[in-house]
Amino acid sequence: MSRSDLVDLLYIVGFALFIAGLRMVRGPRTAVRGNQVAAAGMGIAVVATLLDDRIGDWALIVVGVAVGTAVGIPSARSVKMTAMPQMVALFNGVGGGAVALISLVEYRETGGDLPAESLIPVLFAAVIGSVSFWGSNVAFSKLQELGWTKRRFPRLTVPNAALAALVLAVAVVLAAGVESEGLMWLLLVLAGVLGITLVLPIGGADMPVVISTLNAFTGLSAAAAGVALDNTALIVAGMLVGASGSILTKQMAEAMNRSIGNVFFGGFGGAAGTVAAGADGADRTVRSTSAGDVAIQLSYARLVVVVPGYGMAVAQAQRTVADLAAELERRGVEVLYAIHPVAGRMPGHMNVLLAEADVPYAKLREMDEINGEFARTDVALVIGANDVINPAARSVTDSPIYGMPILDVDKASSVVVLKRSMASGFAGVDNPLFYDPKTSMLFGDAKTSVGDVLAEIHAL
Amino acid sequence: MDLLTEIAILVLAAFVGFEVISKVPNTLHTPLMSATNAIHGIVLLGAILVIGPADGFLNDLLLVIAIAFGTINVVGGFLVTDRMLGMFKGRRPDPGDES
Numbered sequence: 001m002s003r004s005d006l007v008d009l010l011y012i013v014g015f016a017l018f019i020a021g022l023r024m025v026r027g028p029r030t031a032v033r034g035n036q037v038a039a040a041g042m043g044i045a046v047v048a049t050l051l052d053d054r055i056g057d058w059a060l061i062v063v064g065v066a067v068g069t070a071v072g073i074p075s076a077r078s079v080k081m082t083a084m085p086q087m088v089a090l091f092n093g094v095g096g097g098a099v100a101l102i103s104l105v106e107y108r109e110t111g112g113d114l115p116a117e118s119l120i121p122v123l124f125a126a127v128i129g130s131v132s133f134w135g136s137n138v139a140f141s142k143l144q145e146l147g148w149t150k151r152r153f154p155r156l157t158v159p160n161a162a163l164a165a166l167v168l169a170v171a172v173v174l175a176a177g178v179e180s181e182g183l184m185w186l187l188l189v190l191a192g193v194l195g196i197t198l199v200l201p202i203g204g205a206d207m208p209v210v211i212s213t214l215n216a217f218t219g220l221s222a223a224a225a226g227v228a229l230d231n232t233a234l235i236v237a238g239m240l241v242g243a244s245g246s247i248l249t250k251q252m253a254e255a256m257n258r259s260i261g262n263v264f265f266g267g268f269g270g271a272a273g274t275v276a277a278g279a280d281g282a283d284r285t286v287r288s289t290s291a292g293d294v295a296i297q298l299s300y301a302r303l304v305v306v307v308p309g310y311g312m313a314v315a316q317a318q319r320t321v322a323d324l325a326a327e328l329e330r331r332g333v334e335v336l337y338a339i340h341p342v343a344g345r346m347p348g349h350m351n352v353l354l355a356e357a358d359v360p361y362a363k364l365r366e367m368d369e370i371n372g373e374f375a376r377t378d379v380a381l382v383i384g385a386n387d388v389i390n391p392a393a394r395s396v397t398d399s400p401i402y403g404m405p406i407l408d409v410d411k412a413s414s415v416v417v418l419k420r421s422m423a424s425g426f427a428g429v430d431n432p433l434f435y436d437p438k439t440s441m442l443f444g445d446a447k448t449s450v451g452d453v454l455a456e457i458h459a460l
Numbered sequence: 461m462d463l464l465t466e467i468a469i470l471v472l473a474a475f476v477g478f479e480v481i482s483k484v485p486n487t488l489h490t491p492l493m494s495a496t497n498a499i500h501g502i503v504l505l506g507a508i509l510v511i512g513p514a515d516g517f518l519n520d521l522l523l524v525i526a527i528a529f530g531t532i533n534v535v536g537g538f539l540v541t542d543r544m545l546g547m548f549k550g551r552r553p554d555p556g557d558e559s
Contacts, residue, residue, distance in 0.1 A: 018499055022480045025495050025545075031488060032545045035495050039538040042501065046534075049505040056512030057520065064507070064524040068531020075532075076539035084544060088494050091501075091536045098503045098529035101522045105514055117463045212493050219500045223470060229506055230461050236473045237502035243477025244496050251481075252489055347489035352544055 003053055010048030011233045017041025018237055022244065028361075045233050081353060082313040085346045086143035089136045089211045092218055096132025099125050099221040100188055106228060112179035114228075121228040123171045126184070127191040128221035132214045134195035139210050142199075143345060153201040157265050163194050198264065203400075205387055206263045208346045209253050213260065216245025255341035258404070286422065289440035291449065294381075294416050295456030298324075301378035303334045305370065307407055308350045309343050311384010311419065315446035318357040321383060324454045325359070331457075337363055338370040338380075338407050340388035371408045380412035384419065384446045390431045401429055415439040418449045491544045498537025504530030 001009075018041045024034025049055070072091075079087045103126035106114070114122065142149045170187045174180070202210055219241025226234025253260050298304055306325065312318060325335040337359065343350045351364060365373070374380065382389060389409040392399045409415055410433050417439060433439055442449050484492055507526035514523055 019476055019480060022492070022495060022499075025492050025541075026481075026484050026488065028485070028488065031491060032542065035491075035498075035538060035541045035545055038495055038499060039542075042499070042534055042538070045502060045505060046508075049508055052509060054509060054512050057514075060511055060520055060524050061508055061527060064511075064527025065531050067524075068504075068528040069535055071528070072532040072534075072536035073539060076536040076543070079540065079543075081543075084490070084494075084540065087536070087540055088490075088497055091533050091540065092497050094529035095497070095500050095503055095533035095537075098507055098526040098533065101526035101529070102503065102506045102510055105510055105519045105522050105526075108516075108519055109510075109514055208490075215493055215497050215500070218503075219496070222500045222503045222506070223473075225503060225506050227463075227466050227470070229509060230466070231506060231509065232461070232466075232469060234502055234506050235466060235469050237499050239470050239473035240477040240480070241496045241500040243474040244481040245477075245493070247478055247481040248484070248489065248493055248496070251484065255489075349490065352490070 003051060007048045007051050008232065010044055010051075011236075014041040014045035014048065014233060015236045015240075017044065018240060022240070045237070049233070080316075081356065082316070082345075083144070084352075085208065085211065085349070086140045089139040089143065089207075089214070092211065092215050093133050093136030093140065096129045096136060096214070096218040096221060099129030099218065099225050100133055100191075101129075102225055103129060103228070104184060104188060107184045108181060112174065112177075112181070112184070116175070118228045120175055121224040123174055123187070125221045125224040125228060126188055127167055127171060128217050128224070130188045130191035131195035131198070132218045132221060134192040135199040135214050135217075136195075136211070138196050138199040139207055139214065142202075142204055143207055145204075149200075155201050155265070156197050160194065160197055163190065163197065167191050167194055202263065204345070205342070205401075206258065208342065209249060209258070209260065209263045212245060212249040212252055213264075216242050216249055219243075219245050252342075252347055255347060286434055287437070287440045289416065289442050291442065291452035292456045293440070294442055294453045295460060297379055297414065297416065298328055298381070298453065299331055299333065299457055299460055301328075301333055303336070303373070303377050304328060304379045304381055305336050305338050305373065305377045305409075305412065307338045307340075307343075307380055307382045307385050307389060307409055308354065309340075309383065309385025309388060310345060310349075311386075311446045313344050313349060313353055313384070315384065315448075317383060317445075317447035317450050318353045318359075320447050320450040320454065322354070322357040322359050324450050324457070325363075327454060327457055335363065336365055336370065336373065338367070338409075339364050340367055340385070340407050341405075343385055343388050367405060367407055371411075374408045374411040377412040378414065380409045380415045382409060382415060382417040382419075383450065386419075386431055387429060389433060390429060391433055392429060392431065399429055409433065410436060413438070417441050418446050419443060420445060491541055494537060494541040494544060498534060498541055501530055501534030501537055504534055506530075 021034045021038030024030040103122045167190045219238050222238030389407050391410050393401045393404045393406045511523040
């Protein structure tokens with residue numbers, strides 16, 4: 001068996017492990033092992049590549065891998081669970097960036113004198129890689145709530161369409177055989193600008209869908225690079241991600257009742273003017289309450305449904321919440337958790353946090369299961385959630401979140417909302433639930449508030 | 461490898477990708493996205509393969525950056541996924557999930 005046969009064989013072992021690993025990540029019990037299996041597949045693919053006879057410049061490879069490891073491991077280890085989504089965005093971005101750089105070097109090496117079946121994939125990989133890199137960085141900045149992303153950006157649908165057309169035109173000129181390195185750089189820059197302007201106006205609530213889309217994009221660009229480099233590992237793994245990422249994006253968008261086109265070209269962000277107008281100005285008083293009152297309300301309830309949101313994640317309140325629930329159960333109160341599919345910043349965000357606090361899985365109820373229960377719920381305890389419980393999504397047709405399925409918290413006998421201030425949620429939409437006479441608000445940091453309530457219950 | 465073979469592989473891989481992700485519980489969307497994210501770190505291989513034949517300081521520099529990026533994608537991606545999924549470990553199996 002020749003060297004290159006061995007390499008190809010090892011690649012095939014790698015693919016099998018990727019596919020088996022991904023299948024295992026689908027089930028909660030096999031997920032951890034699945035990720036390790038996929039990682040082992042990657043290890044084998046890397047070793048196989050190093051056996052290739054074209055490998056040279058070992059010192060440079062070592063430097064690159066060392067730098068990447070030195071950056072990757074500590075950032076993955078130290079990132080807080082709440083910041084996980086933006087970390088994924090960042091890791092996705094560098095993948096896209098790597099593809100764009102490889103494409104650029106391929107072009108420079110040959111001065112653009114490539115056969116069409118390599119040149120076209122190189123150009124495709126360059127454009128999509130660059131869009132993914134810059135788009136992901138903007139997604140990161142928005143989720144990290146960096147200052148410059150705080151202002152609203154207008155929808156740029158028409159300029160973006162023009163920019164996309166320009167990118168396509170430059171790519172066609174290059175593909176037609178005009179050999180110009182300058183044009184190649186221009187292509188990368190234009191695609192980068194497109195990535196930025198595409199993501200910038202999108203509201204934070206839609207960011208999971210954006211990240212998932214860009215993830216699929218990076219996969220496709222990797223597959224294209226694989227075609228250009230005649231490398232099956234890149235083709236298979238890239239396309240696997242491109243396809244699975246697309247399906248995942250669609251499922252996420254469906255969970256939010258939004259279409260992908262809607263996320264990128266309409267909806268949140270642009271319609272700032274209509275947001276405040278959604279609510280009627282009539283009776284707008286908010287009832288503020290104290291930890292002592294909430295303690296009494298909770299301990300004399302039969303069923304309490306906890307509705308966690310991003311506020312719980314930010315305050316790292318999950319353990320305190322679990323303690324509160326345990327204390328209530330000791331007093332004979334039934335406690336359930338209502339998990340909205342997109343509560344927090346990512347689907348599954350709340351499940352991960354509550355699992356960390358050892359909340360039994362059986363107590364977590366998905367939206368469809370729990371919505372029937374709110375009618376018999378005595379107290380709905382909302383901890384830092386906002387948009388996912390906003391009744392405006394049901395009734396106010398001009399609201400940006402209209403049509404999004406919500407938790408029917410307003411059907412509970414009483415509602416207690418723990419919130420830092422009256423600021424609106426990530427979608428920037430006012431919430432009529434807060435002005436409902438049966439709603440009382442407990443202002444403050446979620447962890448402190450829950451802790452205070454727990455102390456008051458102990459004192460009862 | 462000829463282009464037709466590559467396109468055949470591409471199409472088959474796409475179908476495997478579609479199949480593998482059908483019917484995922486919402487809970488696992490984020491870890492699954494993170495795992496697929498780590499897998500496209502495979503571009504690391506592309507950068508490693510190209511750096512040998514590449515000449516010139518700028519090309520080498522660009523590729524070292526690409527290798528570093530690819531490594532961050534792979535190493536960081538799998539580690540972050542592991543940390544997310546680690547949250548599910550040690551939990552008693554869900555009684556309603558016997559199938």
